[in-house]
């Protein structure tokens with residue numbers, strides 16, 4: 001299907017998936033983007049990942065802003081979709097737009113993939129394509145065993161409700177991509193990363209915790225993660241601007257307290 005495009009309009013379609021750890025899923029996304037481009041020759045078609053994989057949603061979106069796109073349609077290829085997905089998307093994009101003062105395109109999000117009227121036909125095709133799995137026990141991997149990692153550092157990224165609503169998924173994506181880019185597993189003391197359930201101080205969302213010190217960081221952004229990597233994980237110094245000590249008293253986000261000491265908004 002094609003649509004008429006005004007001369008000064010530059011439309012984009014941004015396909016988003018959760019994660020890609022290897023080359024094959026990247027190739028899958030590139031293929032789906034190619035098919036989309038064939039059907040939408042009026043639009044630039046890109047893809048991105050929200051949890052891990054390059055480009056991240058933020059990088060892909062900022063690239064489209066830089067290209068002067070007037071409209072971006074985001075297509076979440078995500079199943080199942082969390083109930084708060086759209087709210088999360090709106091919040092993180094709003095934050096990125098507030099940090100970037102270039103003119104931004106109009107951004108729209110398509111309907112949930114499961115709500116598409118062609119879902120039944122797609123499922124019928126998929127069911128017809130089923131092939132048998134080999135279920136024989138893999139004796140080779142049982143015999144090989146596993147190495148116990150010797151990394152000393154671990155970063156827990158909270159994925160509880162308030163942290164996710166504050167953009168924790170996008171932060172996880174940024175941290176994992178930087179972990180891979182900077183080879184953090186084998187640099188310095190070695191850093192492992194993991195998602196966690198609620199870490200406790202929900203009103204400081206998004207929250208992460210760095211071990212072995214157990215340092216809590218609140219109000220974390222992508223820029224804060226860059227500093228935590230350089231100064232804490234690699235330099236051994238806590239980043240005080242984002243760190244919160246256990247004081248025995250309730251604490252508010254310092255940036256919020258600085259902006260509005262009376263209301264906390």
Ligand code: FES
Nearest residue numbers: 158160163198202
């Ligand atoms: S949800 Fe993240 S600290 Fe509670």
